[in-house]
Amino acid sequence: MTESLDKLRDQIDALDQQLQDLLNHRAELAHQVAEVKRREDAEPVFYRPEREAQVLSRIKERNKGPIDAESMARLFREVMSVCLALEQPMRVAFLGPEGTFTQQAAIKHFGHAVESVPLGAIDEVFREVEAGAVHFGVVPVENSTEGMVNHTLDSFMNSDLKICGEVELRIHHHLLAGPHTRRDKVTRIYSHQQTLAQCRQWLDAHMPAVERVAVSSNAEAARRLKDEWNAMAIAGDMARELYDLEPVQRNIEDRPDNTTRFLIIGRQDTPPSGRDKTSLLISGKNRPGLLSDLLRPFRDKGINLTRLESRPSRIANWSYVFFVDCEGHKADATLTEVLETLEADGNTIKVLGSYPKAVL
Numbered sequence: 001m002t003e004s005l006d007k008l009r010d011q012i013d014a015l016d017q018q019l020q021d022l023l024n025h026r027a028e029l030a031h032q033v034a035e036v037k038r039r040e041d042a043e044p045v046f047y048r049p050e051r052e053a054q055v056l057s058r059i060k061e062r063n064k065g066p067i068d069a070e071s072m073a074r075l076f077r078e079v080m081s082v083c084l085a086l087e088q089p090m091r092v093a094f095l096g097p098e099g100t101f102t103q104q105a106a107i108k109h110f111g112h113a114v115e116s117v118p119l120g121a122i123d124e125v126f127r128e129v130e131a132g133a134v135h136f137g138v139v140p141v142e143n144s145t146e147g148m149v150n151h152t153l154d155s156f157m158n159s160d161l162k163i164c165g166e167v168e169l170r171i172h173h174h175l176l177a178g179p180h181t182r183r184d185k186v187t188r189i190y191s192h193q194q195t196l197a198q199c200r201q202w203l204d205a206h207m208p209a210v211e212r213v214a215v216s217s218n219a220e221a222a223r224r225l226k227d228e229w230n231a232m233a234i235a236g237d238m239a240r241e242l243y244d245l246e247p248v249q250r251n252i253e254d255r256p257d258n259t260t261r262f263l264i265i266g267r268q269d270t271p272p273s274g275r276d277k278t279s280l281l282i283s284g285k286n287r288p289g290l291l292s293d294l295l296r297p298f299r300d301k302g303i304n305l306t307r308l309e310s311r312p313s314r315i316a317n318w319s320y321v322f323f324v325d326c327e328g329h330k331a332d333a334t335l336t337e338v339l340e341t342l343e344a345d346g347n348t349i350k351v352l353g354s355y356p357k358a359v360l
């Protein structure tokens with residue numbers, strides 16, 4: 001038997017009332033949590049990434065549908081964002097301008113209730129977090145097609161900031177036209193260098209004769225179309241919406257699984273969540289077998305590495321530091337032993353942070 005529309009809507013109204021009451025009840029509890037934090041700590045830390053990751057993981061695990069687990073977790077992401085804002089309004093700096101993928105990553109990680117602050121360069125994001133002008137920063141660190149974002153790795157060498165989270169974002173790029181673009185007269189395509197590289201094959205095949213002009217961000221590329229008639233831009237949805245541009249061709253990235261990983265940087269250490277990663281900066285005296293000596297303790301303790309990168313040390317030519325990401329938290333006994341072994345061997349280790357693996 002099918003129920004009438006009115007009856008079904010009455011049931012939805014009743015449930016909405018309950019949901020609304022429950023959400024407000026949850027917010028009141030979060031408010032009380034804030035009071036406990038203030039009472040117990042002279043410098044209270046309101047944002048707790050490990051707790052948020054646990055809440056979101058549990059929501060995904062116990063979800064029965066028909067709403068899919070990802071969507072359910074995203075809804076709760078926003079609920080927690082609003083609850084946290086009641087404890088403390090948060091300011092998060094990102095590699096701007098408005099409309100960048102880094103802003104999208106910031107919102108994916110913290111939800112919409114944070115104030116996001118655009119900054120012009122990766123080292124400015126580091127500086128503003130160090131200075132305490134914002135609570136956290138978000139910077140890109142690697143792309144699945146184009147590799148490392150070297151500015152970010154190099155910034156960690158001179159900074160004591162801690163990584164307290166990671167975000168992965170599927171990146172789609174669109175070829176865009178502005179209000180004055182004469183599509184048959186296009187001589188230039190603007191985009192960020194990384195984006196041009198991620199769309200290289202498509203551009204070679206479809207627009208080989210058009211000049212590719214690298215600008216500071218995709219959002220800046222999109223902004224330029226406001227008053228140009230012979231240019232197009234490549235950018236993502238956020239920039240397209242912000243500058244109200246027409247998509248000429250969607251999803252022109254060469255790899256359909258094109259993904260960028262971003263890091264959340266802050267001034268605080270993050271306790272274990274149970275599903276964590278640790279990022280390390282390791283340097284040792286150059287000698288035959290250095291790299292294999294550095295890696296052996298991880299193998300001996302059965303710790304999985306998720307990334308290994310080398311960068312010039314900037315101390316002497318052809319000497320290198322290694323960025324290592326591994327599974328586990330620095331408070332885990334096995335990882336502590338690995339770090340002790342490496343230090344006892346005369347290497348220098350800087351723990352850039354232990355943080356929950358991305359849940360969303």
Ligand SMILES: C=C(O[C@@H]1C=C(C(=O)O)C=C[C@H]1O)C(=O)O
Nearest residue numbers: 030033046047048051080083084
């Ligand atoms: C409520 C808390 O504070 C914040 C808000 C959370 C939430 O709304 O669930 C979770 C972690 C914190 O970022 C808490 O620490 O439990």
